[in-house]
Amino acid sequence: MARLAVAREAAEPSSKLQRQKYVRMLDAATDLGSQYEFDQVQMLDVAKSAGVAIGTLYRYFPSKHHLFVGVLTRQIDAMGDRLAQVGRRCESPLEATVFVLDHALHQMLRRPRLSISMITAAYTARAVGTVPVDRIDDSFRDVLIAATRLDPPTDLDLTLLRLVVQQWFAIVQSCLYGALDVEQAEADTALACQLLLARLSTVRGLTH
Incomplete structure (x- = not known):
C-alpha cells in the first residue's frame, strides 16, 4: 500500500492554464489507473503523461491518494447531472435512488482496476484523515437529492x-473483487435502499 504524504493543503486551479493542467493530470491518472494496479501507478509517470512537472502534480495532489480521490470526485460530478435528470422521471424516490446507484455500479465495473484504485484511495484517506473526501460524499448526496426530489432534505434524509x-x-x-456478481449486487442495492430509505421524508409524504 502506498504511503500517504505528509498532510498539506492541495492547491486549487484558478487560471485557465492551471485548469487545463489539472484536467490533464486527472486524465493521465484515469488512463494509467485503468491499466495498472494502484501500487503500480507512479506519480512520476502521471506527471510525464500529463506533460507537467512532478512538482506541479504534487502541488495539486500531495499524494497518490489525493489524486485518485480527485478522479473519483470528477467521475461522480460528470455523471451527476444526467443521472439526476433521469432519476427525476422515476415514479418514486426509492426507484430513483436504485436507478442512480445501479447506473453508477455499471460505470464502476467498466474499468475495474481504476475503480479499485479510487475506492482504495477513498477508504484509506477516510481512515487516516489526511486527504479530504467530503466532496465525494457531498457530490453523491447531491445527485441523490436531485434524483429523489427532496426539497429541502431533512437532517434525517441526509443521514x-x-x-x-x-x-x-x-x-x-465486493462486486469488483468477485465476491458478488452483478445481479446480486443490484439485488443487494435494492434491498439496502428499501430498508434504509423507508423513513425518507418524501416517501412518508407520498404514503399519507
Whole structure:
C-alpha cells in the first residue's frame, strides 16, 4: 500500500492554464489507473503523461491518494447531472435512488482496476484523515437529492442517504473483487435502499 504524504493543503486551479493542467493530470491518472494496479501507478509517470512537472502534480495532489480521490470526485460530478435528470422521471424516490446507484455500479465495473484504485484511495484517506473526501460524499448526496426530489432534505434524509451511499460503496467493492456478481449486487442495492430509505421524508409524504 502506498504511503500517504505528509498532510498539506492541495492547491486549487484558478487560471485557465492551471485548469487545463489539472484536467490533464486527472486524465493521465484515469488512463494509467485503468491499466495498472494502484501500487503500480507512479506519480512520476502521471506527471510525464500529463506533460507537467512532478512538482506541479504534487502541488495539486500531495499524494497518490489525493489524486485518485480527485478522479473519483470528477467521475461522480460528470455523471451527476444526467443521472439526476433521469432519476427525476422515476415514479418514486426509492426507484430513483436504485436507478442512480445501479447506473453508477455499471460505470464502476467498466474499468475495474481504476475503480479499485479510487475506492482504495477513498477508504484509506477516510481512515487516516489526511486527504479530504467530503466532496465525494457531498457530490453523491447531491445527485441523490436531485434524483429523489427532496426539497429541502431533512437532517434525517441526509443521514439515510449517507448510509445508502456507504452501503453501496461496500457492495461495489465486493462486486469488483468477485465476491458478488452483478445481479446480486443490484439485488443487494435494492434491498439496502428499501430498508434504509423507508423513513425518507418524501416517501412518508407520498404514503399519507
